[in-house]
Amino acid sequence: xxYFPKRSQLVVxxxxxxxxxxxxxxxxxxxxxxxPIGAIIWEFCDGTQTAAEIVPLLLKVIPIEDHQLAKVExxxxxxxxxxxxxxxxxxx
Numbered sequence: 001x002x003y004f005p006k007r008s009q010l011v012v013x014x015x016x017x018x019x020x021x022x023x024x025x026x027x028x029x030x031x032x033x034x035x036p037i038g039a040i041i042w043e044f045c046d047g048t049q050t051a052a053e054i055v056p057l058l059l060k061v062i063p064i065e066d067h068q069l070a071k072v073e074x075x076x077x078x079x080x081x082x083x084x085x086x087x088x089x090x091x092x
Contacts, residue, residue: 005054005078006047006088015039023086030084034077037062041077045087051078 012024019036034042040061044054055071064070081087 002050003078003089004047004050005045005082007042007045008086008088011086013042023081025085028085030086032081032084032086037073038077041074042081045078045081047088051075054078 008025010025010027012026014022014024016022019039021034021039021042022031023034023042024031037058040058041054044057049057051074052071054074055067058064058070058074059067062070064073078087082089
C-alpha cells in the first residue's frame with residue numbers, strides 16, 4: 001500500500017507573516033506550528049502524491065543541496081502531522 005498524505009478539511013490554518021503556519025484541529029483541540037519548510041510540505045499534502053513524490057517538489061521550491069536531508073524532513077513532518085490527525089491516512 002502507498003501513502004498519499006491529505007490535509008484534513010477540519011484543520012484551521014493560519015499563515016504568519018514570517019512563513020510559519022499554525023494548524024488547529026477543533027475535533028481534538030490540538031494545535032501545532034510548522035516552520036516555513038514544514039508549511040510548504042503541508043501545502044503539497046493534497047492526496048495526489050506520495051511522500052517520495054513530495055521530496056522533489058520541495059527541492060524545486062527550497063534549495064536544499066542534500067536530497068537525503070529533504071527526504072528526512074518530509075518524512076518527519078508527514079509522520080508528526082499524521083500521528084496528530086492533521087493529515088488523513090490515505091492509502092492506495
